[in-house]
Amino acid sequence: xxxxxxxLMQEMVQTIATLLQEQRWExxxxxxxxxxxxxxxxLFADFPPPERALLxxxxxxRPAVEVFESLPVExxxxxxxxxxxxxxxxxxEHMSPDDRAELLDELPAKVAKRLLSLLTPEERQATALLxxxxxxxxxxxxxxxxxDLKSFVTVAEALKKIRRVGxxxxxxxxxxxxxxxxxxxxxxxxxxLVLADPETKVAELMETDVISASTNEDQExxxxxxxxxxxxxxxxxxxxxxxxxxxxxxxxxxxxxxEATEDIYRLGAVEMPEQSYFKARVLAVAGNxxxxxxxxxxxxxxxxxxxxxxxxxxQSVIALxxxxxxxxxxxxxxxxxxSTVFVRGLALKxxxxxxALGLLLREVAVGLxxxxxxGVLVIFWAYWLQGNWVVSIAVGxxxxxxxxxATFFGGFWPLVFKRFGLDPAMVSAPFISTMVDVLGAxxxxxxxxxxxxxx
Amino acid sequence: xxxxxxxLMQEMVQTIATLLQEQRWExxxxxxxxxxxxxxxxLFADFPPPERALLxxxxxxRPAVEVFESLPVExxxxxxxxxxxxxxxxxxEHMSPDDRAELLDELPAKVAKRLLSLLTPEERQATALLxxxxxxxxxxxxxxxxxDLKSFVTVAEALKKIRRVGxxxxxxxxxxxxxxxxxxxxxxxxxxLVLADPETKVAELMETDVISASTNEDQExxxxxxxxxxxxxxxxxxxxxxxxxxxxxxxxxxxxxxEATEDIYRLGAVEMPEQSYFKARVLAVAGNxxxxxxxxxxxxxxxxxxxxxxxxxxQSVIALxxxxxxxxxxxxxxxxxxSTVFVRGLALKxxxxxxALGLLLREVAVGLxxxxxxGVLVIFWAYWLQGNWVVSIAVGxxxxxxxxxATFFGGFWPLVFKRFGLDPAMVSAPFISTMVDVLGAxxxxxxxxxxxxxx
Numbered sequence: 001x002x003x004x005x006x007x008l009m010q011e012m013v014q015t016i017a018t019l020l021q022e023q024r025w026e027x028x029x030x031x032x033x034x035x036x037x038x039x040x041x042x043l044f045a046d047f048p049p050p051e052r053a054l055l056x057x058x059x060x061x062r063p064a065v066e067v068f069e070s071l072p073v074e075x076x077x078x079x080x081x082x083x084x085x086x087x088x089x090x091x092x093e094h095m096s097p098d099d100r101a102e103l104l105d106e107l108p109a110k111v112a113k114r115l116l117s118l119l120t121p122e123e124r125q126a127t128a129l130l131x132x133x134x135x136x137x138x139x140x141x142x143x144x145x146x147x148d149l150k151s152f153v154t155v156a157e158a159l160k161k162i163r164r165v166g167x168x169x170x171x172x173x174x175x176x177x178x179x180x181x182x183x184x185x186x187x188x189x190x191x192x193l194v195l196a197d198p199e200t201k202v203a204e205l206m207e208t209d210v211i212s213a214s215t216n217e218d219q220e221x222x223x224x225x226x227x228x229x230x231x232x233x234x235x236x237x238x239x240x241x242x243x244x245x246x247x248x249x250x251x252x253x254x255x256x257x258x259e260a261t262e263d264i265y266r267l268g269a270v271e272m273p274e275q276s277y278f279k280a281r282v283l284a285v286a287g288n289x290x291x292x293x294x295x296x297x298x299x300x301x302x303x304x305x306x307x308x309x310x311x312x313x314x315q316s317v318i319a320l321x322x323x324x325x326x327x328x329x330x331x332x333x334x335x336x337x338x339s340t341v342f343v344r345g346l347a348l349k350x351x352x353x354x355x356a357l358g359l360l361l362r363e364v365a366v367g368l369x370x371x372x373x374x375g376v377l378v379i380f381w382a383y384w385l386q387g388n389w390v391v392s393i394a395v396g397x398x399x400x401x402x403x404x405x406a407t408f409f410g411g412f413w414p415l416v417f418k419r420f421g422l423d424p425a426m427v428s429a430p431f432i433s434t435m436v437d438v439l440g441a442x443x444x445x446x447x448x449x450x451x452x453x454x455x
Numbered sequence: 456x457x458x459x460x461x462x463l464m465q466e467m468v469q470t471i472a473t474l475l476q477e478q479r480w481e482x483x484x485x486x487x488x489x490x491x492x493x494x495x496x497x498l499f500a501d502f503p504p505p506e507r508a509l510l511x512x513x514x515x516x517r518p519a520v521e522v523f524e525s526l527p528v529e530x531x532x533x534x535x536x537x538x539x540x541x542x543x544x545x546x547x548e549h550m551s552p553d554d555r556a557e558l559l560d561e562l563p564a565k566v567a568k569r570l571l572s573l574l575t576p577e578e579r580q581a582t583a584l585l586x587x588x589x590x591x592x593x594x595x596x597x598x599x600x601x602x603d604l605k606s607f608v609t610v611a612e613a614l615k616k617i618r619r620v621g622x623x624x625x626x627x628x629x630x631x632x633x634x635x636x637x638x639x640x641x642x643x644x645x646x647x648l649v650l651a652d653p654e655t656k657v658a659e660l661m662e663t664d665v666i667s668a669s670t671n672e673d674q675e676x677x678x679x680x681x682x683x684x685x686x687x688x689x690x691x692x693x694x695x696x697x698x699x700x701x702x703x704x705x706x707x708x709x710x711x712x713x714e715a716t717e718d719i720y721r722l723g724a725v726e727m728p729e730q731s732y733f734k735a736r737v738l739a740v741a742g743n744x745x746x747x748x749x750x751x752x753x754x755x756x757x758x759x760x761x762x763x764x765x766x767x768x769x770q771s772v773i774a775l776x777x778x779x780x781x782x783x784x785x786x787x788x789x790x791x792x793x794s795t796v797f798v799r800g801l802a803l804k805x806x807x808x809x810x811a812l813g814l815l816l817r818e819v820a821v822g823l824x825x826x827x828x829x830g831v832l833v834i835f836w837a838y839w840l841q842g843n844w845v846v847s848i849a850v851g852x853x854x855x856x857x858x859x860x861a862t863f864f865g866g867f868w869p870l871v872f873k874r875f876g877l878d879p880a881m882v883s884a885p886f887i888s889t890m891v892d893v894l895g896a897x898x899x900x901x902x903x904x905x906x907x908x909x910x
Binding site: 034036038159162163166167172173190191194195209211226227228229230232249250252253254256257260261263264265267268269270276277278282283285286289290292293294296297300301303304305307308311314315318319321322323324325326328329330332333334336337339340341343344345348350351355359362365366369370373374377378381385428429430433434437441 | 489491493614617618621622627628645646649650664666681682683684685687704705707708709711712715716718719720722723724725731732733737738740741744745747748749751752755756758759760762763766769770773774776777778779780781783784785787788789791792794795796798799800803805806810814817820821824825828829832833836840883884885888889892896
């Protein structure tokens, strides 16, 4: 039984390294053969490319292809150079069309062409079809290895076909029913086929209300459908509603993780890199981040100017300066709490155009409540720290106003971004904090001046 | 074909509302019957509880159960009160054990007892088993509706059993092989069974290296296994390695989404609420957020004290004050970029104890690089704004230092939290910004004083 813990992995890596060094190939073969390909992919990641290529040569064709498929695209690329042409052909020929398309897409045109030339005409055609669709669409991530049935066949005939062609297909658990022009007209699950009377016609059994995606649909939409309807696979149709491929549930989990990562990065004001963040070079990482920083830095200058603008006020009541960070900081925190919740709510479709206004109002009520509670607390806290009632009241009052403003803008901006077709996750915590800094400073000094005008 | 767009949904809601008002029950029945239960659940959400209960009564038993299962637990609870006992028994009796356990767990003890008393002894036992495990464990989310086989049966016999019991099981695509004491000894897929010769013994066909979870394992770990090994279902075993249930792939997608939401909320300094954030009351929402705010507010007081501590310096060179927000703001932004990336990297196991130190050093290098670039830029920018070289150089130099410190702490804290068994996502953007504020202000004034000491 495999529990895949880190400690066992660590021991395995040690053993493999020793066997490699001592060139005990047969023992290595015996050690690797019974392992799960997904475990092997993780094990292999611990070895430098030349040794990794060596390890690959010790695997049988089928596990070699599976291990290769489960590597990230950048590691696949690194490896390609170390393979001999025959091994290369074997691996690339047997990859699923969707994994192959992803790899070819990232390669330099020349290398991609060479690889394509190694494939059989059928495999080449399947790959070219996928490469014709834009990145992040359903067409690009689908596989062409599905089972199709005609509606007039019987269950027994359908099962016979599955037995004949099933070995090469990505899933046999759903079969799609097409008419003479390959239009998708129904779907039938292996479960239904197995449970049904062998003489029943597929037409009687199939569901006709099939959930499908179109080739140019966003992959996130496709993932959403699989999740919402608990599907194992989603058929993909072209503009004429002809079946061209399927997307399977395991691809969807990766997409959901990837989309969550993208949202998390954006919320932290980091652009999603093309390859894994942790493989990128220092300069690439810095480049990925500098854009937002420059913009925010510029905005921060406004806050500075506001402070300077009130320098006379500050010089006469220097105690006021002590509470600027508290006010701008709290405002930023409250605002980014709200924006976080709204951005995630929009991504999970819990916030819709229909309920947005109500939720925004509720958020502002929360801001008012939080601000009032913290404001009262801060009045006493500030008085205890500085012993100045005027300053204390100015701080408390400003906190109420800033907190209300912050919740408003924290909910408002993600909605506006969404409305104009931008990713709401671009309303990051830094974005909201910086914006609220400007408003917070302005509010604070105006309130202080107002209170002082009565004295 | 169903494309599930919002516009069509909107029209449906209108039609249903009209039919409800005019009490045209037969037409409503005909309208609802062919719909997908997942679509119905979303449609029903638009109606108040009394009307929703009415709509339920118009559904056949099976779709009614499915719609009920796909509602959030809090909506299930609201509805329970509006059902008659017989309808209640029918729905709860036919829910899957895992969905039922989740519902019962949230109900007041008295209501839960009454519901349990309506069940058949077998169903009651299955539910009690699940309720015995802690929340968020594999035992709690598993279902007991799986197919088990003995290793000595033939493929034909196995298929016969699947045909006999398959209708009531959550999945028929994987069958688990057990010995006389119910120990899990293998797994066989329906695909293998269908493709194999009917006379083959299951023992020859089954995989013996079965990936499994134990009942008390964290649900996130179980999700990780399903994702890593591309499984449709994961068997769950008790301490004695006896098979007690399975977790299916569709539950996993929900867990992955839920875990991502929790991380996103924490990164925004919002605690994950028990029920949906958007259904909670204003007071509950405010309560969920006030903890972090109070802590951060307290920390901000330090920053204020630092500013006051240097008030003589500030009064002599008032231009220094203008750049405090720029420095603390940029520091916070750079730091939260780093913490975001580290928190997500830890969640996806891209950051491990093995590579953590190297990645942290790389991060500091990125900080130094970003700081130097922005620092040089800011020297000229500050001079252009204020015309004071001393201030400009102090700002530029501080930015280099602050940026380096910020990247260090942005990577350091998530690792420390992880090491001590805390959720790294608690290192939110507000947490890092507030911490960097203190350091930033201190660094800036020290650097300025140092430069001024030469004049």
